[in-house]
Amino acid sequence: MTVGGITAAGSGSSGRRTAAAVIRDALRAEIVSLAIPPGTPIVEKDIAEAHAVSRTPVREALLKLADEGLVSIFPQSGTFAALIPFRALPEALVIRRSLEETCARLAAQHGAGRADGLARIMDELAARADRGERELFHQSDDAFHAGIAELAGYPGIWRFTQQVKLQMDRFRRLTLPQQGRMERVLREHGAVVEAIRRGDADAAAHAMGEHLGKLFDDLDAVAALNSPYFDMGDGSERPRRAAPPVARLETT
Numbered sequence: 001m002t003v004g005g006i007t008a009a010g011s012g013s014s015g016r017r018t019a020a021a022v023i024r025d026a027l028r029a030e031i032v033s034l035a036i037p038p039g040t041p042i043v044e045k046d047i048a049e050a051h052a053v054s055r056t057p058v059r060e061a062l063l064k065l066a067d068e069g070l071v072s073i074f075p076q077s078g079t080f081a082a083l084i085p086f087r088a089l090p091e092a093l094v095i096r097r098s099l100e101e102t103c104a105r106l107a108a109q110h111g112a113g114r115a116d117g118l119a120r121i122m123d124e125l126a127a128r129a130d131r132g133e134r135e136l137f138h139q140s141d142d143a144f145h146a147g148i149a150e151l152a153g154y155p156g157i158w159r160f161t162q163q164v165k166l167q168m169d170r171f172r173r174l175t176l177p178q179q180g181r182m183e184r185v186l187r188e189h190g191a192v193v194e195a196i197r198r199g200d201a202d203a204a205a206h207a208m209g210e211h212l213g214k215l216f217d218d219l220d221a222v223a224a225l226n227s228p229y230f231d232m233g234d235g236s237e238r239p240r241r242a243a244p245p246v247a248r249l250e251t252t
Contacts, residue, residue, distance in 0.1 A: 097212040103151075117151075174222050
C-alpha cells in the first residue's frame, strides 16, 4: 500500500528496527530522491495508516528528519518536505569536495592495482545512462564514490560524506534532466579512474575536484528554474503545497 508516496512496510520487513526507524528511512529516501518534492505536505495520519502504526513513531521519525533539515514542521500549518536551503549548498559542496579529493588521492596511492571494481560500476552507469534511468544512475554514482573511499582504505569517509551531502543530493536530482548531463558525469568519472589506475595521486585529486566543482556552475541556473523548491535564505520559507514538476535545464 502506498500513501503520499510512502510504501507501507510489510510484516517482518523491519527486522529488529523500530517502526520509527523504518518510517524515517522510507521518508528520507523519498524526500532525497524528490519522489516527495520540496513543499509537499506530509500527513501523519496517512503515514501511520500506511505503516499500520500509531502516530507516535511517525512523529518520532518526523522529528529526526526535521533535525536533518529534510522536514519543516509548522505548528499552526502542518508538516512539509523542507525546501532545499540554497545558501547551505556551497558549504556542503566544499566539504564534500575536500573529503573526496583526499579519497581519490589515497586511492591512487594505495589502490592503483585494484580499480577493476570502479570500471564495473562505470559500465553500469553507462548502461543506466543509455536507458535514461536517472534514479538508478544516481545510485550507481554513489556506489562509484563509495568504491573510491574503499580503495583509499577509509570507507568511513564516505559514510560521513553521505551525511554532509543530503541537501546536495536533492539538488543533484534536479541536474540529471540536463541534456548530456549523465554523459558528462561518465567522462569525468573516467578521468578519475584513469588517474587512479596510473597511480597519479595529484591527477586523481584534481579530476575529482573538477568533477564535483562543476556543481557550483549549476547552482544559480537550477535554482532559478526550480524556484518553488528552494529556500533562498531570505525568509521566504513557508508552508507550501506541492511544487510543480522539475524544470529541465537544457544544456549540452
